[in-house]
Amino acid sequence: MKIKAYGIKEEGGKAEPFYYERSVGENEVRIKILYCSIARGDVQFISNDWGDTKYPLVPGHEIVGTVEETGSGVTALKAGDLVGVGYQQEACFACECCKAGNEQFCTQQKVIGVHCYGGLAEHIVVDNRFAFKLSPALHSAKSVPLLSSGLTVYTGIVKAQLPANSVVGVLGAGGLGQLAIQFLHKMGHKVYAFSHSLEKKEMINQLGAEFILSSSPGNLSELDKKFDFIISTLNVEYDLDAFLKILKPQGKFCVVASPLKKQSISIGLLYDYAQRTIYGNYVGSRKDMVEMLDFAARHNIESMVDVMSFSEMNEAIEKVRTGEVKIRLVLKNQE
Amino acid sequence: MKIKAYGIKEEGGKAEPFYYERSVGENEVRIKILYCSIARGDVQFISNDWGDTKYPLVPGHEIVGTVEETGSGVTALKAGDLVGVGYQQEACFACECCKAGNEQFCTQQKVIGVHCYGGLAEHIVVDNRFAFKLSPALHSAKSVPLLSSGLTVYTGIVKAQLPANSVVGVLGAGGLGQLAIQFLHKMGHKVYAFSHSLEKKEMINQLGAEFILSSSPGNLSELDKKFDFIISTLNVEYDLDAFLKILKPQGKFCVVASPLKKQSISIGLLYDYAQRTIYGNYVGSRKDMVEMLDFAARHNIESMVDVMSFSEMNEAIEKVRTGEVKIRLVLKNQE
CATH class of the missing domain: 3.40.50.720 (NAD(P)-binding Rossmann-like Domain)
Structure with a gap:
């Protein structure tokens, strides 16, 4: 399927519609994106602050959405499920780190927005093991930053x-x-x-x-x-x-x-x-993610966020860059 | 009892006979010293490298000897026992650290050679809980550095x-x-x-x-x-x-x-x-010491040492200071 995303094509460029082709593999799910955060790290990566950014770049690695399509091997999720995705699109599940349940250290992992196109898009495809079911208690823009910062x-x-x-x-x-x-x-x-x-x-x-x-x-x-x-x-x-x-x-x-x-x-x-x-500490394992989401839902832990719409994404990026927004910024997809 | 030690009276001074009075308290033991090491740290302290040395100073905090006298409350040791002493003369045994079995962090502890006169002496008095029975396998100059470095x-x-x-x-x-x-x-x-x-x-x-x-x-x-x-x-x-x-x-x-x-x-x-x-890591607890001595005895773990006699103590200190001796230096008391 052709996925509509919002990409930055060069250093200093603005986010603009960008299309890429991506099918759903055996263990993957495609998600319709509802929310995506823009954090300081995203903006530093957009600006090539570390010198290793590859363009075109689709930023965003804290994502909430609903499952649209599942691969033939996926049993844990079904279309319509509310899920959160943070940081990882896939890992090898075969190396020493993955086998020990520490996929966050896998040298083959794909980090969303770095090694693959990110969440500033209408859809994203990820391994189903990196899409985490969200409790209805977490269905709000305030939960989005839990997925990586949390x-x-x-x-x-x-x-x-x-x-x-x-x-x-x-x-x-x-x-x-x-x-x-x-x-x-x-x-x-x-x-x-x-x-x-x-x-x-x-x-x-x-x-x-x-x-x-x-x-x-x-x-x-x-x-x-x-x-x-x-x-x-x-x-x-x-x-x-x-x-x-x-x-x-x-x-x-x-x-x-x-x-x-x-x-x-x-x-x-x-x-x-x-x-x-x-x-x-670098993000966390899948087990840590499940525990963290459970703890956050039971204890009403939420981020303080400003919500803007996808149509304002370039203003949003600029606000994070200049430090004008003092709390976390989450973009809502209203399409 | 009047204890004969070897003290440095001022910065740059040499070790020379120095006497102090010390009785044996209820929980203490007096030890006849057989071996005492001189390490780099001792020589740095003698030279006042950190600026906080108090003179007169009797250096030495890795000590092997035999128990001569025990206080009225001591049941774990008796006269004639071969013991090792490292670093600590006493602790409060009442603070949070001591109660958790971490006397090495006690803020009231007395560190041998720093807060009290050390092992370059004929005798030393310590709390019996800081005198550790040595297996006959550890009765040699090569075991002395286990007591603090080990x-x-x-x-x-x-x-x-x-x-x-x-x-x-x-x-x-x-x-x-x-x-x-x-x-x-x-x-x-x-x-x-x-x-x-x-x-x-x-x-x-x-x-x-x-x-x-x-x-x-x-x-x-x-x-x-x-x-x-x-x-x-x-x-x-x-x-x-x-x-x-x-x-x-x-x-x-x-x-x-x-x-x-x-x-x-x-x-x-x-x-x-x-x-x-x-x-x-800073030395260890009493439990760590007992474990370490057991492990070292079972596995023949020994330091490489040069042995000199107490009568050569000033040459020994000089050799450590100049770096002329490349391995650990242990002084043997032949009195």
């Missing part, structure tokens, strides 16, 4: 295996940080969110965290060795050492984003009278 | 919870590295040791590892995503990013030493298509 922070948190009632910190209160605060709060932990923006205090409190102004000197030293866990969603430079110091001796620091530049670190803070850990 | 690398390795038959790397083949190679080899893993010194190849092979010349460009990129685990014992600057890249997606990097200067790191390597971990 998965990333949820999996990063779960990996820490936190004891109940831990003291935890969230660095940054943007799209990732707002979701991390909610997950941690609903898991019952005592949550502190660090932000440079005093105007985010009320929002942070509403999401379930205490606000700490991270630009205020002295604030951090008072918190010495207080935290079991910190998750950093920051993509700007920050003083990593200062945050390592406020971790308890066996505390864990999870990074799900980072500045493009190298960071500097005093390695001694990891072992001196301590056994501290820094680890990264 | 504990540090063993605990760092165990913390990784490696699956059987892992591919592992050891950075540096000095005192810590040589022990790490042996532990990992005897645990059944496939061990590679990275060193800048071609002349260490034969020794590394004998200890159970393949040698990789880390200064040879190109060697590392061939090893891309090959390793489950790497332990760094380096205290000189190295390219941390290069070693993160050769870890598998869920690979772990343990640091038990580091250069004094900050290191730089591309944080993205921790999460980009991966979920990599860096963690530090």
Whole structure:
């Protein structure tokens, strides 16, 4: 079938109608797209910030839609099912990582919007194992960012295996940080969110965290060795050492984003009278996705989003690029 | 009792007889010292390299000796027992860390040679819970470095919870590295040791590892995503990013030493298509010590040591300072 998408044909170009041919394979499903988010990462990729973008590019990797057609081998889904898709179109399901249930590390995987055309389109075809049934509770634009941002922070948190009632910190209160605060709060932990923006205090409190102004000197030293866990969603430079110091001796620091530049670190803070850990997390497995969607549905975890229509996609991309939109942006397909 | 020790009275001073009064408390034991090591860290502390040395100082925190006297509350040890002591003289046994069995993180602990007089002495008094009975298999100068270096690398390795038959790397083949190679080899893993010194190849092979010349460009990129685990014992600057890249997606990097200067790191390597971990390890718990000593005795794990006598202590300190001695140095008390 000929799929109508919205592609960027060259660096600096605008999204415009772009058609490609794609049939539905044995294990695949075709989805009619209802929502697709545009995130900062998409816009950086559109702008070729990392120098490896291949054009034409169809961005978008947080997608909600309904199944239209299923391949002959698909039994888990049927036409009409509401599904979410995030990040992966396919994986090999044969390598060491896939066999261990970690398809997110498969070297043969196709990442949506990077290795194949993405969700800024009328339809998309993906392996049925990467289309996740959505509870009716998640049928709204506010759930769209769960599919990649939500998965990333949820999996990063779960990996820490936190004891109940831990003291935890969230660095940054943007799209990732707002979701991390909610997950941690609903898991019952005592949550502190660090932000440079005093105007985010009320929002942070509403999401379930205490606000700490991270630009205020002295604030951090008072918190010495207080935290079991910190998750950093920051993509700007920050003083990593200062945050390592406020971790308890066996505390864990999870990074799900980072500045493009190298960071500097005093390695001694990891072992001196301590056994501290820094680890990264990259999206999550299919099992993590199912767990995360279930947790989010049961606890009403949603993103704060601005909704625009597909017809406004170029204005939307520009708003994300300039930082004019402070919360997550989701495009609704009204065709 | 008046204890005869060997103290350094001022920065740049030599070790000379120094007496202090110390009785044996209810839970303590007094030990007649047979062996005490002098390590690089001791010499750095003697030289006040970190700027926080308090004089007079009695160095030495890897000690083997026999119990001479026990306090009224001690039942686990009796006079004549052969024991090892490493790093800790006492802890509070009441704080959150101690109650969790992690006395090594107790903020009230006394570290031997730092917060109290150390093992370069005729006797030492310690809490009986920090004097560990030694198997006769460990009664030699070659076992002395197990008590701190051995504990540090063993605990760092165990913390990784490696699956059987892992591919592992050891950075540096000095005192810590040589022990790490042996532990990992005897645990059944496939061990590679990275060193800048071609002349260490034969020794590394004998200890159970393949040698990789880390200064040879190109060697590392061939090893891309090959390793489950790497332990760094380096205290000189190295390219941390290069070693993160050769870890598998869920690979772990343990640091038990580091250069004094900050290191730089591309944080993205921790999460980009991966979920990599860096963690530090600081000595170990009492449980780790008992396990480590048992493992070392069963598998004949020993340090390569030069043995000198207590009467040569100042020459010994000088040899460690100048780097003239390439293996661990242990002093034998012949009084």
